[in-house]
Amino acid sequence: MADDMVVKRPKKLMYSLLAEIEMDEESVEIVDKYKDRKLTPMELDLKLxxxxxxxxxxxxxxxxxxxxxxxxxxxNDAELLKKYSNKKDQYFILQTMNSFGASFDLSKYDxxxxxxxxNINELMTPNTKSQRQKKCVMDQLDLESKTDPAVAKMIDVLFYNKCIVAAARAAKTSKIDKxxxxxxxxxxEFKDIVKKKLYVTGDEENARDKELRRxxxxxxxxLAxxxxxxxxxxxxxxxxGGQVNQKVEVFEMYNKKMEAIREDFLMQMKKFMVDNEKAMMKKVNESEENQICLSEEASRLTKQYETLLEDHLIEEKQARSRRYKMETQLQNWVVKFDQDIGEKQAELDRLQKEYDDKKEEMDGLEDLLAEQEEEYTTLMKEKYEEEERIFNEMAWQFLINRSARRIQRYWRAHRERKLARKKGRRGKGKGTKTKPSQR
Structure with a gap:
């Protein structure tokens, strides 16, 4: 029966949401305090x-x-609620708010x-068939006098919706009622006080009191x-204090000296101002005299300027006349130069044309000569070889003829010597017998 009144939640979702409840620094210190030591039964009960x-x-x-x-x-017609929750949760929350006087339109829900x-309201409304159920109903009515089950259900729906919780955490505090x-x-603040008081044992409290007394x-x-x-x-x-009084007397003495020096300085300043005024008046008089002299000098210089201006205008007129004559003469020279240069240019063009024609003719001859150069070189080479062959033949013939003449000359000389020896032998043989020669 009591289970019919409880709205069951998935354990995994509940644990994940409870894990998101962040601990502050003091909670972390408390966890570290009991982490590394074994607790006594009293400390364990206190901690639980x-x-x-x-x-x-x-x-x-x-x-x-x-x-x-x-x-x-x-x-804005529950815009964020419709964005982050499903249809059933939206209907339940809006219907609950309508029961408290709101006017949300629920016609679009199926x-x-x-x-x-x-069904949820029926689950929240217990049956009263037995005596035990009646007792539960009385307890429930006593509880409902303090809390509304529909509101509690609505709070659970909002609290277990991660998107809504994230939106609430990200929202600005200015949107909350003050x-x-x-x-x-x-x-x-009450939670902080409770946290400090709950995790303190009697021994720790006594030690703290002892520390406070000390x-x-x-x-x-x-203080003593x-x-x-x-x-x-x-x-x-x-x-x-006496030393300060002495310092004050010295200070007053120096003030008096400073006052005397100030009066002396003022007297000197007045004298200096009078002397400066006299000198200034003297300078003013001298300045007026100088101004008169300068005005006379300015008048004289003005007259001199006018005279020089007239002379310069006359000279300028004469110079302009000379300039006009020179410009006319220069223009005539330019015209004559143009005529002369035109004739010279025509002659130059004619000579340039003749030069171009001759140059073109010479280029043609050079091209023709270049074409015949190779043939000329070949012919000259053949001519040189032929002349060399003829020269070699003539030299060989000359050498043969000379050698033949020399041989003939030697042969004739040999024959003459041989005949001369024979004649000599014949003259000797007439008087004596000659022995036959043995060969």
Whole structure:
């Protein structure tokens, strides 16, 4: 029976949402305090009760922070609520708000949403068939006198919606009602006080009181020391008062000297100003005399300027006349030069044309000569070879003829010598017998 009144939630979703409840620095210190040591049964019981209380406070604050932004979710025909929740949750929340006097239009939702809403209301309304059920109903009525089940269901729907929780955390605090924000701050302060008190054991409280008493005694000693120091400072102030008076007398003496120096300086300044005024008047008179002299000099120079201007105008007129004559002569020379240069240019063009024709003819001859150069070279080479062959033949013939003549000459000389020897032998043989020669 009691289970019929409880709206079940997926455990995984609930654990994930509870894990998102962030611990502050003091909670982390408390966890670290009990992490590395074994707890006694009393400390363990104290810690369990304290954890339960802190869990309830943290969960209450988390839900309160989400519900503080309920007007924001319902603004503009529940635009944000429709954006971050499904149809059934929208219908349930808007119908619950309509039961408190709101006027949201629910006609666009289908019958399934209305049936779901009726089923949830039936689950929240317990049966009263048995005595035990009647007792539960009385307890439930006593609870409903303090809380509305539909509102609690609506808070759970909003709290377990991650998108809505994220939107509430990201929203600006200025959108929250100032009274609700003040209540939230007070509840946070209450949570801090409870946190400090719940996790402190009796021994720790006694140690803290002992430390406070020791601090109080130390404070009393420091106050006595401060009074003693103040008395010493007062005595030193009196001792130094005489020295200050002496300093004041010296200061007044120097002030009198400064006043006398100031009066003397003022007298000197007045005398200096009178002397300067006299000198200035003298300079003014001299300046007036100089101005008269300069005005006369200016008149004289003006007349001299006018005379020079007339002379210069006459000279300029003569110079202009000479310039006109020179320009006319120059123009005539330019015309004559143009005529002469025109004739010379015509002659130059004629000579240039003749030169171009001759050059073109010479280029043609050079091209023809270049074409015949190779043939000429070949012919000259053949001619040189032929002349060399003929020369070699003539030289060979000359050598043969010369050699033949030399041989013939030697042969004739040999024959003559041989005949001469024979004649000599014949003359000797007439007188004596000659022995036959042996060969």
């Amino acid at each position: 009760h304290a954890d339960r209380v802190m869990y309830v406070l943290n969960r209450t604050l988390a839900k309160l922070q989400v519900m503080a932004h309920l007007p924001m979710f319902l603004y 019958l399934a949403c209305a049936e779901e809403y009726m 009274f609700l924000a003040h209540f939230t701050n007070i509840l946070n 601090t109080y005694k130390t404070n009393l000693m420091l 020391t401060m009074e003693d120091l103040q008395e010493r400072i007062e005595a030193q102030r009196k001792d130094l």
